[in-house]
């Protein structure tokens with residue numbers, strides 16, 4: 353077993369701080385969350401590499417820098433209520449949970465959701481709830497959200513997600529007309545019908561598959 357604590361400290365310094373992420377909450381959270389616990393056992397030695405890693409079902413845990421970048425853009429504050437779309441391994445949800453008051457995380461794949469739920473519980477994250485469902489419609493039952501982040505890219509920003517932002521709320525998600533290549537977009541809700549929108553970076557995420565996202569490959573019916 354490698355020294356994960358040292359590898360994590362080094363990852364944060366080299367991949368996050370030196371690349372310009374300044375948000376102290378995000379930096380502190382990345383220093384604490386054990387990414388090695390979120391990757392498959394046979395890939396643990398690569399947990400702090402500067403790359404996404406496969407987690408099964410053609411999905412991946414995002415590159416640490418992109419998680420930091422998205423959460424910094426989402427301007428998380430202590431006490432915030434966060435919606436995380438695309439739980440995957442649960443890593444981004446854990447980083448958000450270190451900072452925010454409460455995190456709702458939605459995953460469309462029931463087996464990834466179950467694994468993430470169990471992992472987050474085992475690691476002691478009591479302020480994260482994992483739901484199985486389609487994140488393109490948000491999670492209206494617990495809205496509004498101070499921040500919404502999505503780790504999968506859709507053709508546009510779903511209207512339901514804009515509507516579920518609290519006043520001053522921030523939404524960060526990849527958007528683009530290609531299945532694999534997107535622009536990271538940030539939206540801030542300034543008023544009831546007033547939203548600021550800005551593009552942050554060119555990114556590559558897995559597709560956001562759902563009612564207000566991309567159609568399911570193969571055309572099988574959605575799971576919820």
Ligand code: SAH
Nearest residue numbers: 413438440441443444460487503560561562
């Ligand atoms: N945040 C994750 C990254 C997971 S990759 C992590 O830190 O590990 C993106 C995830 O989005 C995949 O698990 C995929 O199944 C999921 N996904 C795709 N479309 C979705 C949708 N409409 N609703 C919820 N999850 C979705």
